[in-house]
Amino acid sequence: MKAWRLLALLPVVLAGGCGDGTRTCTLIGGDSGVTLRWETADFAGRAQDGSGTLRLRACAGEVCEERSVAANDPDPLPWMSVELDEDIGEVTVPVRFTITADGEELFDDRAEVKLRKSTPNGEGCSPTLYQGGLTADPERGLVAG
Numbered sequence: 001m002k003a004w005r006l007l008a009l010l011p012v013v014l015a016g017g018c019g020d021g022t023r024t025c026t027l028i029g030g031d032s033g034v035t036l037r038w039e040t041a042d043f044a045g046r047a048q049d050g051s052g053t054l055r056l057r058a059c060a061g062e063v064c065e066e067r068s069v070a071a072n073d074p075d076p077l078p079w080m081s082v083e084l085d086e087d088i089g090e091v092t093v094p095v096r097f098t099i100t101a102d103g104e105e106l107f108d109d110r111a112e113v114k115l116r117k118s119t120p121n122g123e124g125c126s127p128t129l130y131q132g133g134l135t136a137d138p139e140r141g142l143v144a145g
Helices: 002-016 040-044
Strands: 033-037 053-059 063-070 078-084 091-101 105-114 117-119 128-137 141-145
Touching: 002 141, 033 053, 033 091, 040 053, 040 091, 040 128, 063 078, 091 128, 105 128, 105 141
Parallel strands: 033 128
Antiparallel strands: 033 078, 053 063, 053 091, 091 105, 117 128, 128 141
């Protein structure tokens, strides 16, 4: 960002400290749940012809989500999430993630993930979310992160 833009924002930032002491919350939203990441190229090459569709299924606890990604898509969205109850708390959730292509199972692993408290608008501002994440690695399975 150019320096003049930062300087233009300086009065706004400084004025924020001159309020009446009440908490000002931003309006960032979000959902409690588990996010799963992967690299499409790690699995697309393992499909029979490498140009089919990857079918993804993620389950966290009793909740499951499914989606499809073109195996040859150069810029797929390499993540998906499973939404859970917003007030689930800091609990450990069992997760299962499968990837198939042309009826062939390319990946199937289970792990547990500890949900961590997240307050995207700051402590004392809603929402309070509980989130966790795993990455699908063809060699190591589901790993934290």
